[in-house]
Amino acid sequence: MNTQLLKEQEIKKAGIKSERKRKSSEAKIAWLFMAPGLVLLCLFVFWPIIYSVPLAFTNYSVISETKFIGLENFTRAFTDTNFIVSLKNSMLYVIVVPFIQLFSILMAILVNRKMAGIKFFRSAYYIPVVTSMVAVAIIWGWLLSQNGVVNYILMSVGIIDEKISWLSNFDTALWALMFITLWKGLGYYMMIYLAGLQAIPQDLVEAAQIDGANRWQVIRHITIPLLKPYVFFCSLISLMGAIRVFDEVFVLTSGGPGNATLTSSVYIYQQGFQQFDFGYSSALGLIVSAIIMVISIVIFAFNKKGGVNPY
Incomplete structure (x- = not known):
């Protein structure tokens, strides 16, 4: 034994x-x-x-002697009008986030069907994501110019009475850039949500439909709750990207007209690679990183359980 x-x-x-x-x-x-x-x-x-x-604690510059200056860069940042404006514009950019998530979910639901040609639509929606920002800038710069297609259409239907230079107008430039960001990011988040939708057990959907649930009730009580982990992930990434937005602004407006579209990332770039004030630029970068970290922690704190496993 x-x-x-x-x-x-x-x-x-x-x-x-x-x-x-x-x-x-x-x-x-x-x-x-x-x-x-x-x-x-x-x-x-x-x-x-x-x-x-x-x-960030030095006055490091390519053309002068580097010295330790303590918190002087940070003190300067909070009294820098241009930096405050850039932070304000970056925070305004966060308005794009819920719209991107909402439209991405709707697009994912639309393309999550078995029908002829659905792969073509998925690819078409994803094309803006992989398109070069320079090419996008050329296209949208032409569309939004004073003699562009957007003005022609809006004037034809009577929405506006005179031509608007959307990217050169102080009141419209930032909103135009936000729309371009929305357009370019939809396909990326749509694919993530599509993966989430395809991970949802069809048994739950079929059981709800047998019990008499209509399409909207299935989306509200099954699809959205089970997509919560994806919504959390996409919202966090989208929010971080909105605060750090650089490509669209730099290529299309470079922060103009005036400071109307100046974002924190563009201003940090200007201080570092145009003014060669790398110490101050590093301090600004740390401040923005701290803001993103705080917002991320808040999002984590308010995140509720969801997905297939908890259910």
Whole structure:
């Protein structure tokens, strides 16, 4: 009896060792595949972030002597009118976030059907995401110009009485850029929501329909609750992207007219690579990063459980 127990224990120990070796081997392979990406992240993301922290406490400049100046850069930031305006514009950009998420969910629901040509529509909606921002700028710059198609259509239907230069007008430039951001980001979030929709068990949908639920009730009581993890993830990424928006603004308006479209990322770039005030630029970057971190923590705090597993 004791011999049999000893054999069973030995077999169990051998099985545990074998499982540990298998997991260790899988971990090594996983790290091997991740290594190139991690090296690039360390070189171009983590190292610049770490290096920028001590840099923010100096007056570092390419053309002058570097000195430690303590909190002077941060004090200067909160009295800098241009930086305050850029923060305000970046926060206004957050208005885009709920619209992007709402329209993306609706688009995902529309293309989550089995019908002829649906792959074409999915690809068409995703094209703006992979289109170069320079190409997008050329197209939208032409569409929104004073003699562009947008003015022609709006005047034809009687919405406006005179031509508007949408990207050169102080009152409309920022809203025009926000619309372009909305248009360009829809396809990206649509694909994420589409993956979420396809992960929802069809048994739940069919059971609800058998019980008499209509299309809207299925979306409200099944689809949306089960998409909550995706909504949380997409909203967080979208919000961070809205505060850090750079490409659209830099290519189309460079912050103009005046400071109407000046965002925090553009202003940080201007201070660092146009004024060569890298110490001040680093301080501004840390301030914006702190704001994003606080907002992210708030979103995490208010996030409620959702998805397939909790249900």
